[in-house]
Amino acid sequence: MKKYNKNQFDKTIDAHKKKGEISRRHFLLGAGSLVFGGALGGGLLSGCKQEVTTQTVSTTKTVSIPTTVEVPVMTTVTETAYSTVTEMTTETVTETAAEVKTVTITDAAGREITVNLPVERVAYLHPAIAESLVIVNAWDRVIAKDNYTFDTLIFPGLDNMPVLPYFESGSVDYEKIIELQPDVLLVLPTAGGIDLNEAISKLEPEIPVISVFDTNDADTWSKGIELLGAVMQREEEAQAFASFVQSIEDSVTAKTSGLVEADKPSVLLKISGWTIDQFSSFSNEFAPVKKLVDVTGAVNLAADLPSMGGWVENIDPEWLVTQDYDYVLVDIWESYYPGAMGVGVLDTSAAQTILEDLTAMNVFEGSKPVIDGHFYLMDHELIMSIRYPMLLAYAAKAFHPELFIDFDPDAVMQDYLTRFIRIEVDPIESGLFFYPKL
């Protein structure tokens, strides 16, 4: 199927340039002809405008009756911390006789975007999107990766893939993206320091910029997968994942929804710091953490602390000493604790060392979570990526072991890895996501 591409001329020029077939003289001559021809053509077109429109309508009526397929996506109105409104939309896949299919979607930034189908060349700018593409079984269409996707077990072919270095300070290599000519650029509107308006103005309409989901709103994550399913024409996989996520949430809430406040344990979520003694956390202003405690039946110790967008910076350790809390969940991030946790981590010694260091700290030594053995490390991917549903499973089991006696979070993770990531990894044998094991 041949795809319409406005940059075909530029591509041809580039290809010839690479071959050394176009000299500066040729280029100027061609450009001059193009300008002259464009002016002439433009004049002719403007003079015959009515005639052309009529012809198009006529063609549509007689030759191509559009085939419309309706795919339901984005079924709720979601207001996020960033006031992004993702409206319900029915995307419309339109097919004409010239075999130009398009799909119209409303992305996580609330923009209505029409994308030419099929999407064969994908570039993305956040590691969470990489895993989402694997979930919808479209990783093989990725032509350029971000500079934070490293796991070759999950993402085959990384080594030879061009990198689109985007830096957190907001500098995206647009030149490289334009050179690579992906069919779409997938981004997250609220993560990675990407200026969405800048990306749109520099790349569209040739390269549609699609905001997949909002990292600050866990409710949009599954919908982001559905959106990807529609764009990549992998609706079945996306629906399967949505059902999987819903089943986890349902099975957890079925047991925790009846809990009264007194039965809910108080939890300190310690966010990864560059040194072990950094005490940062999230207040309930950060939607994924609020959802975590709401769904799993717990209370966030830092729920009401002063925060910026939910981020609680530098908690006074002596405040912690005076608090009565039951659990500690420590975020273990690869960047700060390389090789300690994650897929393929066999050795638990690094995690054990971190746990021992943490529990020996002044502030935790002799605390209730340490005495009761309710001090857990969790892989950063659980809280800051599409694997969030598995965090609900692990946390629910940790907080209420008596309610979840037959519930096995490792089995849930196993299911996720085999069904959606399509790797044969046993989380009990070959991965460390929550430590100590439940």
Added chain:
Amino acid sequence: MNQSSDTTFKPDIIKATALKKEQRKANLKKWRFIIILIPIMILLMAINAQTGSANLSIGDVFTTILHKFFPDTFASVSDMVNKIIWQLRLPRVLMAMLAGIGLAGAGCVMQSSLKNPLADPLLLGISSSAGFGATLVIILGVGILSGTAGIITSAFFFAILVSLVIIGLSSFKGAKPVTMLLIGLAMTYLFQSLTQLLQYQSSAEAAKASMMWMVGDLSGVEWSEVAILFPIILVSCGLLFWKSWDLNILSSGDETAKSLGINVFRLRVFLMAVASLVTAAIVSFIGVIAFVGLVCPHICRMFIGSDNRFLFPASCLAGAVLLLCADCVARTVLSPVILPPGVITGLLGAPFFIQLVMRQRRELI
């Protein structure tokens, strides 16, 4: 003859005696200023020990402190209070005091020996190089070169390295003040750029971690760190105070100092090396605390003049007072969230300093 010479010298003797008296009076005034600062500093230490996120009474705090020394006389309040006071608050209070003393002392010596009112550890590149060392480990650190120990080691290494480079390069030009200052300034920009380059290419979290370190932080201070810093500050400040008379001579001009038998080059290098060592040690442990080294000597100079025998100890005490004040505000204003004390020193010190500068008409150095 004798009678006539007596009558000639008599007014001079009277004049000299009057001057001596005047001098003694002025010195007394200076000592009074220093002596006033000591109880203020102790009071602030007590306030800092008493205030915090945990609501502890004054009685509990002092009983817990005294229990450590007189366990038979003073009963322990509770394990929790004991932990808060002895493991969390007191190391922080002492670190704030030591860092204030060291930074202000180093600033005073740098300003006097380089004869520049803007000279301070920040301007001479020592803080920015330490910041680069810390950022390097925060962002790229692996293995043994990671974590707190790695950050401290790297920050100290780069701070000392830059100090040596400044001293070494300026030695070619006879360690002239302006040469040292310009090389220091160039070092500041060089390491700021390198730090920004690292931050620019790092993740948001790592960049933020580096930024947090750069604004200074007294959280997580431990006794072991206080124990390392204490002898360094004590010995360095002792050495600088010992050289304060020579510093006075140096302040009056290189030629004058030379004519009085001072080896100007050696003295300046010695003073800068010790001041750099103090700064490097402090910055390695708690990050960059700006403003203390710059402003405290100036505040004291406005009250007691430029005699380094008085100015140096007064600056040290003023530094401790400013940092203790800043830390108290940092810990209480948004409690239990702690603000960076390095930011508070600027917020507290700048308006006060501007007010003093506007009222002051004489020269700063």
